Amino acid sequence: MKSFLARFSIALFAVLVGIGVSFVAAEYIRDTFISLQLNPEAGVRWYETLIQALQWSAAIISGLIGGFIYLSLGFKTEARSAGTALVKNVVISQGQFRTLYDLGPIPYFLVTPDGAIGEPNKAMLRICKGMLPEIEGKELASFFVPDDKEKWKDLWHKFGRKVAISDQELRVVPLTGGERYVLLSIFTIDSGPKKGWGLGTFVDITERKEIDRAKTEFVSLAAHQLRTPISTIKWYTEMLTAEAATLPDAQKKHLERIQEGARNMNELVHTLLNVSRLEMGTLPIALEQTDIAALATNILEELAPEIQTKGLLIKTDFNAQSISTDPKLLRIVMQNLVSNAVKYTPEKGPVSVRVKSSGRGIVMEVEDTGLGIPKEEQPKIFSKMYRAENAKKMVAGGNGLGLYMSKAITGILGGTISFVSEENKGTTFTLTVPSKTS
Amino acid sequence: MTELKRITVIDDEPAIREALVEMLSGAGFDVSSAVNGKEGLVVVSQQHPDLILLDIMMPEMNGWQVLEALKKDDWAKKVPVIILTNLDGVENVSKAVEQEAYEYVVKGDTDMKDILAMVKRRLGV
Numbered sequence: 001m002k003s004f005l006a007r008f009s010i011a012l013f014a015v016l017v018g019i020g021v022s023f024v025a026a027e028y029i030r031d032t033f034i035s036l037q038l039n040p041e042a043g044v045r046w047y048e049t050l051i052q053a054l055q056w057s058a059a060i061i062s063g064l065i066g067g068f069i070y071l072s073l074g075f076k077t078e079a080r081s082a083g084t085a086l087v088k089n090v091v092i093s094q095g096q097f098r099t100l101y102d103l104g105p106i107p108y109f110l111v112t113p114d115g116a117i118g119e120p121n122k123a124m125l126r127i128c129k130g131m132l133p134e135i136e137g138k139e140l141a142s143f144f145v146p147d148d149k150e151k152w153k154d155l156w157h158k159f160g161r162k163v164a165i166s167d168q169e170l171r172v173v174p175l176t177g178g179e180r181y182v183l184l185s186i187f188t189i190d191s192g193p194k195k196g197w198g199l200g201t202f203v204d205i206t207e208r209k210e211i212d213r214a215k216t217e218f219v220s221l222a223a224h225q226l227r228t229p230i231s232t233i234k235w236y237t238e239m240l241t242a243e244a245a246t247l248p249d250a251q252k253k254h255l256e257r258i259q260e261g262a263r264n265m266n267e268l269v270h271t272l273l274n275v276s277r278l279e280m281g282t283l284p285i286a287l288e289q290t291d292i293a294a295l296a297t298n299i300l301e302e303l304a305p306e307i308q309t310k311g312l313l314i315k316t317d318f319n320a321q322s323i324s325t326d327p328k329l330l331r332i333v334m335q336n337l338v339s340n341a342v343k344y345t346p347e348k349g350p351v352s353v354r355v356k357s358s359g360r361g362i363v364m365e366v367e368d369t370g371l372g373i374p375k376e377e378q379p380k381i382f383s384k385m386y387r388a389e390n391a392k393k394m395v396a397g398g399n400g401l402g403l404y405m406s407k408a409i410t411g412i413l414g415g416t417i418s419f420v421s422e423e424n425k426g427t428t429f430t431l432t433v434p435s436k437t438s
Numbered sequence: 439m440t441e442l443k444r445i446t447v448i449d450d451e452p453a454i455r456e457a458l459v460e461m462l463s464g465a466g467f468d469v470s471s472a473v474n475g476k477e478g479l480v481v482v483s484q485q486h487p488d489l490i491l492l493d494i495m496m497p498e499m500n501g502w503q504v505l506e507a508l509k510k511d512d513w514a515k516k517v518p519v520i521i522l523t524n525l526d527g528v529e530n531v532s533k534a535v536e537q538e539a540y541e542y543v544v545k546g547d548t549d550m551k552d553i554l555a556m557v558k559r560r561l562g563v
Contacts, residue, residue: 220526223526234549266546
């Protein structure tokens with residue numbers, strides 16, 4: 001508003017000056033005409049009209065000039081104040097950005113075209129355990145452990161060909177020694193004086209790594225401690241059995257029971273170990289090209305004794321490609337579905353196992369003619385430790401972990417597991433598993 | 439009479455160690471044993487076995503350290519090692535492969551007769 005008054009006064013002043021000048025000029029012209037003595041009357045009146053016209057047009061022109069001055073001064077002021085505000089904002093946000101960069105918890109740094117560290121922030125100095133002059137200008141590669149240097153070289157080479165580095169796990173050695181696990185990302189700077197440089201970040205994941213390692217170690221140790229006495233029972237029973245030729249049949253049977261108990265306990269340790277690893281997210285996945293038909297055949301061979309004892313009629317239809325998956329994990333799921341079908345189908349009943357290709361994966365169907373799952377219990381059968389009432393009556397053993405684990409593992413492998421069941425008629429489980437690339 | 443093949447069993451768990459010794463002696467091998475890794479190295483240097491059965495989790499010196507020590511000895515590095523443990527996991531198996539162990543056996547999953555078959559196969563008897 002201040003500027004409005006100023007602009008208006010300048011414009012008004014310009015108009016008044018213009019009118020004043022035109023009146024003075026008119027007076028001068030009239031005097032000149034009079035002094036020229038060009039009368040008669042009519043002539044004088046003609047000059048008077050001319051002078052009045054001149055005065056009016058001078059006033060109008062002055063007004064226009066005043067208006068123009070008013071507006072143009074206004075535009076300039078507005079432009080100037082908008083510019084000032086913009087500059088102010090830029091300065092503020094630059095300051096804020098700078099503070100974030102300098103004091104943020106994540107290590108930031110620039111990477112020069114020859115791979116040296118530029119402008120490391122405080123967090124970067126903290127992770128490298130050095131002062132600014134010790135870190136700045138130092139080659140980034142010099143901070144990685146020798147084992148990771150090849151990986152870094154490869155990443156840096158790709159970065160040179162405009163491939164951004166994103167969340168790559170590397171180990172950093174601080175100046176004071178030790179080792180930190182980080183996720184490294186470097187993005188290219190596209191404009192400005194540092195065009196072509198990199199903007200790098202480290203995310204410190206050392207603690208996460210340590211927790212994972214502690215969890216894995218704990219579970220392995222617990223399993224180890226449980227298995228040692230199981231091995232002792234198993235082996236001594238085996239030795240006793242070998243010497244048992246002279247024992248009465250009843251005692252031989254007792255030895256067999258001990259053997260079976262030890263075997264089941266060992267199985268349970270395996271299962272619990274897998275469930276713990278699954279739940280803690282430390283179950284390692286090792287992908288390899290897997291022949292699904294061979295896997296299914298092998299599982300059936302393993303179950304052959306039980307199938308023969310019950311006199312089950314097994315129908316197979318294996319027509320699947322090999323896929324990339326984790327055969328050990330997939331085996332747990334397939335084994336579970338087939339052994340459930342065998343377990344819950346009454347003697348002499350038929351069981352079908354079908355495997356076929358589907359897109360880039362496989363579909364496996366296991367159809368039994370067993371108990372079936374009661375409708376009201378169907379939503380719960382994938383829950384941990386859940387066993388359907390009718391299943392408990394038929395087979396006393398069973399830990400209720402099989403389907404829970406199968407569903408979780410299938411999820412990890414990127415597949416699905418579902419079923420259709422009718423009580424007293426049977427259940428068909430359908431397992432789909434894609435070919436996994438990573 | 440041909441000389442008996444020699445086997446050294448290194449395991450800290452008495453019941454396991456004694457079962458192995460008994461089974462292997464019974465099968466006609468000359469068996470020596472040690473209760474931890476450190477003692478195991480001494481026994482190996484004295485007995486010059488044809489095969490070593492090695493546990494992993496042991497006091498004093500664990501199985502991995504024994505493997506490394508064996509590798510440094512010109513003679514001992516040629517002796518085949520079967521790792522017999524109750525530790526499982528991909529990471530341990532791959533470590534054993536890296537360390538050039540002949541076999542990796544999880545005790546709880548394996549019957550004695552299978553261990554005996556493996557030993558006989560390796561020693562060619």
